[in-house]
Amino acid sequence: MARGKRQDVWEFFGDLLKEHREGAGLSQGELGGRVFVSGAYIGLFEQGIRKPQLDVAKRIDEVLQTGGIFERTWRKLIDKSPYASYFHAVAELEAVATKICEFAPTVVPGLMQTGAYARAVTLAVHPFAADAYVEEKVTSRLDRAQILQGTTRPEYWVILHENAILTPVGGPAAMAEQLDHIAALIRNRWALVTVLPREAGAHAHMTGTLKLMEFEDQPPTAYTETEFSGTLLDDPAVVKQAQRTYDLLRVATLSPEASLALIESAAEDYRRCASTT
Incomplete structure (x- = not known):
């Protein structure tokens, strides 16, 4: 579903919230x-800019005595999401983060x-999927990436393991x-990218991806993902540990200049390979 349509359905949630809040005689505060x-x-919820967590929707039901209408509406809207259930909240948080740090092994x-590239990754995981399913996944991923080009884009720091550069996902032309x-x-x-070379050997985060997000008006969060599931972490002690892990990864990477040179050199190698096949 396109970003505009996703926004529209959450605006419906916001309109519903405003109607019930005002009916109860309560201010947003x-x-x-x-x-x-x-x-x-609450104001951001009502404008459809932010999407509440499920526990917040449940508490709204309790306070406004709505008989569960906000929980039911929340669940219906989540069902329409193109993302896996464990990733939906992460996608929403990315859109309001002021800083995002990622490690991709x-x-x-x-x-x-x-x-x-997104199409090749999707087909690798879902080899029997219908074209419409694949295209929805690709579109939703490209829609998410729009946050990097907006006027309020977050600081975006990325550590790429060299394996992510050397694995020819989609073939040489797609990788170039x-x-x-x-x-x-x-x-x-729009991004600050450094590469963790294979020669670095063992590193601080050996399994799955790691994402850290910071916000203007709420505590930072961390997210880890393996092949079949992901976990959003907001416990301050755990997030602090994740931040330390990211720091350890960063000191083992190549400099930004050397990383860019490696990325551009690999792109040229893939381009030459594509031209000879």
């Missing part, structure tokens, strides 16, 4: 205080993927395009 978020957050992060895209993000100063 008063409702926020009772469901343990700020009044400003094997695959280029979704926010940096080109259409051809993908690496050219990463280089363009770097040169446009």
Whole structure:
């Protein structure tokens, strides 16, 4: 589903919330205080800019005595999401983060993927999927990436393991395009990318991806993902540990200049390979 349509359905949630809140005679601040978020957050919910977590939707039901309408509406809207259930909240948080730090050990992060690369990754995981399913996954991934080009784009730091550069996902031509895209993000100063070389050996995060997100008006979060599931972490002690892990990874990477040179050199190698096949 396109970004505009996704926004429209959450605006419906916001309109419903405003109607019930005003019917209960509560200000945004008063409702926020009772469901343990700020009044400003309630305002963002009502505008469809932010999407509440399920536990917040449940508390709204309890305070406004709606018989569960916000939980049911939340679940219906989540069912329409193109993302896996464990990733939906992460995609929503990315859109309001002021800083995102990622470590990608094997695959280029979704926010940096080109259409051809995303299509190859999707088909590798879902080889029997219908074309419509594949295209929905690719479109949703490209839609997410729009946050890197907006006027309020987050600081975007990425550590790529060299394996993600050397694995020819989608073939040489697709990889040349993908690496050219990463280089363009770097040169446009939309991303700061460093490469963890294979020669570094054992490193601080040996399994799965790691994502850290910071926000203007809420505590930072961490997200880890393996092949079949992901976990969003908000416990301050755990997030602090994840941040330390990312710091350890970063000190083992090549410099930004050396990383860009490696990425551009690999792109050229893939391009030569594609021209001879």
